[in-house]
């Protein structure tokens with residue numbers, strides 16, 4: 496298989512190299528108030544082996560991946576929820592059981608493998624939480640120093656976790672945008688590979704592995720619906736990319752219907768899907784910190800895919816998210832962080848509109864222990 500980058504906006508092609516992040520031409524028009532322009536996607540050419548594995552569809556060879564078991568997460572068959580909802584083909588894809596507790600490990604894993612292959616000395620990331628702690632943990636396994644710019648508002652567990660992994664953690668008094676700007680300034684002055692979400696094309700590419708696994712776990716079938724909690728829109732872009740690859744390689748014959756679930760107080764992508772374009776950013780407010788985003792970095796990519804493949808968006812309130820968190824934990828034993836439980840809240844909100852015999856996958860993106868304060872709030876409000 497051969498791999499290259501292609502601009503998701505203008506189609507320009509680029510070689511996959513460590514300093515190549517966005518399309519030169521499209522990113523030249525970037526302003527602060529809109530999602531990232533010129534996001535690159537990995538293009539696959541050639542034929543995968545008939546007994547293909549996930550590794551065959553990734554642009555970095557298996558020997559470069561660090562020794563840490565990312566992915567291959569279980570697909571739960573939640574019997575009590577199946578019975579209660581009347582959906583016998585309901586599944587939970589449990590990505591909270593990745594090594595650092597979130598789906599972000601899929602992106603960090605591919606970025607770390609690429610960094611090892613290319614001899615990169617340091618990985619730099621800005622994050623409000625899970626992407627940072629993920630990169631720190633995967634970097635520790637790979638033996639690559641990680642420098643993390645973390646906004647002060649991040650839940651304490653995510654800070655402590657990152658520090659435990661031995662990373663250099665720079666606490667930023669300010670928003671994610673400020674942390675992002677500082678990380679890019681550091682790279683410009685001192686070098687290093689950016690793992691900023693959406694910004695490094697390998698973050699989308701790494702996250703696509705969740706779709707490849709779902710397809711294999713369903714005995715080589717595409718599910719009818721996939722519910723994805725959405726903030727920056729990079730996970731959902733990765734989920735789309737995985738199924739698109741399967742279709743374009745002739746392995747799968749259709750796309751699933753993908754539903755972006757956003758918090759009512761942080762719904763830029765849902766609003767754009769309704770209105771056809773991104774509006775000026777509004778401050779984000781939600782208990783689900785991992786999906787609290789003003790300007791979604793992966794917004795254009797995610798919106799384009801939702802439009803092309805007739806996806807949907809659902810918004811859920813903080814009360815619904817916290818209720819879904821308790822509901823999921825108490826009926827399955829799966830304790831998800833609020834941003835992850837949002838996907839369950841999204842399914843709960845629109846399940847009556849779906850056919851009962853549909854196969855439905857709800858993606859659980861992060862572990863509940865990541866933000867115990869939020870979970871406690873959910874108990875107090877009962």
Ligand SMILES: *Cc1c(COP(=O)(O)O)cnc(C)c1O
Pocket residue numbers: 597598599625626724725726727728729730731785786793832834835860861862
């Ligand atoms: C990052 C994250 C999301 C949302 O992913 P985006 O790429 O920002 O849309 C959802 N849930 C959890 C737990 C996350 O860490």
